[in-house]
Amino acid sequence: MDIGRPQRIIEIEPVSLPVPGPAEPSFPATPDPFIEPAAPDVRPEPAEPAPSEPTPVEPAAPGG
């Protein structure tokens, strides 16, 4: 193919290369795992410690 005589030289540095990238699948190869919605954080309030009853003190035995 004869394209004639040279006319000019052009140095072209494209901003983006005109080469397509590898084809990406239109849908994910594996389905997204189903994630259950997190349950509301309803942790039970720590129970108030019950007021301790006074330990009955045995009366000291009289005499010895």
Added chain:
Amino acid sequence: MSSSGVSLARGLAVERAVEPLIAWRAWALTGRRDGTGLLLRPVAGRSRPWKPLEASEAACKAARFHVAPNIDCTCGLHGAHSPEILRKAKTPAVLGRVALWGRVIEHEHGYRAQFAYPQRLRLVCQFCFWHWGMVSFSPEVVGWFPHGELVPLCSAHLELAARYGMTPRRSLPADEIDQRLRDTYAVDPLAI
């Protein structure tokens, strides 16, 4: 584009640009017997295929010590200003538009470039293209020949080729090969 210097070789102006040039080009086509493994190849000197999804880079066989394209050589990846000039190409199978960049030498009727990648492609019946140019060249089959050469042909020229002993080992549907070629190179169809 702005003028920024002068070539020492021939006094040609050197310009700089950021947009690739778009030109016309014809390719030969090879593939497997089942129509897979499609590769565009130069119509002359078919040893170096244009790999899918990779920029083709010019290399010069004639001279080991110059970078292609060289002003004093014919090396480089060729593109034409007009598709008409491609009617003289040897056995074209695919016609298309090609992006050219890097070092590009513009000639009277086309370009020689350092890098290139096809942008739009279409199969052509080479005999229709020789006879009638861009008017009509839609092939109906793609003949598979020895050495994996794929030759798109219209039904009339398939029959004529067979009369001259050019019978393909296998005939594949042209529309499927056309689509597969575009998928392989991830490009759009050439609208004519």
